[in-house]
Amino acid sequence: MEEDNQGKKYDLIATEFAKMRDSFYREQKYLDLLMSYLQPNAHILDIGCGSGYPIAAYLIEHGFQVTGVDGSKELLNIAQIKCPTLHTICGDIRTVTIDHKYDAILEWWCLFHIPKHDHAKMISRFGTWLKPGGFLEFTTGDHEYADKSSDMLNQELSFYSLEPTSYEEYLKENGFKILLRENDQEHHMVWIAQKQ
Numbered sequence: 001m002e003e004d005n006q007g008k009k010y011d012l013i014a015t016e017f018a019k020m021r022d023s024f025y026r027e028q029k030y031l032d033l034l035m036s037y038l039q040p041n042a043h044i045l046d047i048g049c050g051s052g053y054p055i056a057a058y059l060i061e062h063g064f065q066v067t068g069v070d071g072s073k074e075l076l077n078i079a080q081i082k083c084p085t086l087h088t089i090c091g092d093i094r095t096v097t098i099d100h101k102y103d104a105i106l107e108w109w110c111l112f113h114i115p116k117h118d119h120a121k122m123i124s125r126f127g128t129w130l131k132p133g134g135f136l137e138f139t140t141g142d143h144e145y146a147d148k149s150s151d152m153l154n155q156e157l158s159f160y161s162l163e164p165t166s167y168e169e170y171l172k173e174n175g176f177k178i179l180l181r182e183n184d185q186e187h188h189m190v191w192i193a194q195k196q
């Protein structure tokens, strides 16, 4: 059965999630690295931006224009309060229409809610949303899995990843050069790639 937009599940826990997601974990170093590649005032698309905090807020604080796309209307409402200059788009990242081309795309802890069979399509979509020379930073697992868990706020959520070799293949197929591929923590990887 096709997995629903899990943003709708975040609607049910939006206030609690936003309270819980009140600080950086290990991502600040990787945001700094992404920003180091960009021109001042570059426009970044934050995929699965959630409450906008801490990630979009940090990018905005550094002078970047940020558009956040998320499947949870409730989280986007919170994001607009926390980050009044954030542009927002509500929709399922697998199907939402985005016509603009960005200087960079950042995806943090969202792709893992997308079923495995859609990951190739998502890498291709990321490519279509970037300008030539644009940068993509995204996160995955470091092995293939498909799990369900209610660990977060007792809300059952699904989690997926492919093997890293699959992402390498999809990035190459879509004209990306891989600049970084490393574990930031056990079983979790951060990738940076540039569209050629």
Ligand SMILES: C[S@@+](CC[C@H](N)C(=O)[O-])C[C@H]1O[C@@H](n2cnc3c(N)ncnc32)[C@H](O)[C@@H]1O
Binding pocket: 004, 005, 006, 007, 008, 010, 021, 047, 048, 049, 050, 051, 053, 054, 055, 069, 070, 071, 072, 075, 091, 092, 093, 094, 107, 108, 109, 110, 113, 114
């Ligand atoms: C673990 S949260 C991460 C939020 C944010 N990136 C952060 O690091 O705080 C996952 C986010 O992905 C969004 N999401 C899950 N499935 C989605 C989908 N199919 N389309 C759009 N957003 C989705 C959720 O609504 C939620 O905001």
